[in-house]
Amino acid sequence: MKHSSIPSAQLVVQHCKAKKLRNIVISPGSRNAPLIIGFTEDPYFTCYSIVDERSAAFFALGIAQQLKEPVALVCTSGSALLNYYPAIAEAFYSGIPIVAITADRPVYKIDVGDGQTIRQDHVFDRHIGYSANLRQDVTHSLARVQKYAPQWLKEGTAEENQSEIKQFNDSELNKALNVALQVKLPVHINVPFEEPLYDTVDQPTEVALTVMPQNSSEEAEIEMEPFVETWKNSERKMVLVGVNAPNEIDVDILEALANDPTVIVFTETTSNLHHKNFFGSIDSIVAPIEKASNTEELFNRLKPDILLTFGGLVVSKKIKAFLREYSPDQHWHIDQIKAFNTFFSLTEHVKQKPNDFLRKLLFNGQKAESDYYSYWSGRKTNYEARRDEYLAQIEFSDLLAFESILKFIPKETQVHLSNSSTVRYAQLFNLDSSLHVYCNRGTSGIDGSTSTAVGASINYTGPTLLITGDLSFFYDSNAMWNSYIRPDFRIILINNSGGGIFRILPGRDDSENFETFFETKHQMSGKLLSEQFGFNHQIVDEKRGLENALKEFFLPSQFPKVLEVSTPRLLNNKILLGYFDFIS
Structure with missing residues (x-):
């Protein structure tokens, strides 16, 4: 088995293994090569390759959400790690343990005009459980350290300084990973690497000193x-x-x-x-x-x-x-x-x-x-009767589409809801008690719903359904750019040609500015995008067609599926607001 020759890369991998972090979501790069080598060469780890770092982070969040254990992210230096931030914030407010491990350039190459280099230390500090900023090894690429940072070697030999660095890095890795395990919050581990990055050894040269988290299973005694x-x-x-x-x-x-x-x-x-x-x-x-x-x-x-x-x-x-x-x-x-x-x-x-x-x-x-x-x-019995009466008389719309969709979902399905209109429409109806329902409500953003659902489907025993709006679907389209989507993965895309929720909020008007900058009116379909990523695609625009399609939609298939439901942009808000008037 190969190991990176860089001591700090070996420590990161060993600490993750000791703390039983099995799932590693990797985005390609060069600066993170020492970490990629360490994780992918060890059969203990299950590694996933996701190109888009924003999608990768939400994908990891979905896995962690299902397994209820930390999942690690690995990326290269520069702007790559900034794409983790939306999922980091979601994990912070939802209490989901993501471990973001980011490769960095040497500190002496930051802010001097070197490429793919930003100030990475403490970058997530406002939305993180712990930031571990590891110190750069001095025994690796000693000649460069002597040239660019000779002050690091003023006290003692390189080996003596390296011993102090290892002690510091061990301590920081223990603190970070134990926070993820105990407090269920995301943590950030930033690791600077000097070149060469791809050298390997057959046996590790470092042994991590791990401190396991204290048992937190005992509950606080209360009167x-x-x-x-x-x-x-x-x-x-x-x-x-x-x-x-x-x-x-x-x-x-x-x-x-x-x-x-x-x-x-x-x-x-x-x-x-x-x-x-x-x-x-x-x-x-x-x-x-x-x-x-x-x-x-x-x-x-x-x-x-x-x-x-x-x-x-x-x-x-x-x-x-x-x-x-x-x-x-x-x-x-x-x-x-x-x-x-x-x-x-x-x-x-x-x-x-x-x-x-x-x-x-x-x-x-x-x-x-x-x-x-x-x-x-x-009063509940009264509004339920009025709701049924209202649904029987309205035209096809978002509200009527959700009433049909939620009735057809097979038992034991894992259901993911995107934010904004989707989760709010779903609130108006009863769901079968066997369904497992999720939504990224930590920050309530539309940016990672599909990626989260794909990640969550990996370890779920049954099928997974994502119900999403059009803006969420197109925004997170890179979620479908990977090789881990199962044939039983389903997406129902409610396409009302814009951000429909803005039409029911105070301040709505019918001006061109509103349609362009708030509602984001568009004429896009999900057909070509779905087919590009290997999904079967079907589109419907009325109730009977929707219910006929739903009868076939959940049947086993060779490929995942997208069912696109086209609803009237200018009518949806009137029908929804009319619902509350009617039951009142």
């Missing part, structure tokens, strides 16, 4: 009695769940919440929680209150005494606006690591797993009496 007593005595409790991995909460806990008359449970499509008593379309409850003549009375009736939250970020802007205006008396957020004060009313950060805390909270004595659930359940 449960105050929580239990407050919970039992409260007549209005709201449970709100944001992004949440599938199968995180036990069925008996869900039943206890669902059958408590003092509790209403608001979930989102990304919550992956299901029960017939849960409220899965939050905006369909809140929007009619906003339009009512007695808005304040209804919002005060909805206002909880206790707001209990867990999971990641919440999509619904309406529930955020409501809870900020009508603050609960207490807000408890359950998470082992962090608690965002989203509603500016946080009173308790419970540092435990939600399933464990809820089990200790819920099964303790008599429940209080209340009409809190029954009243809002009646």
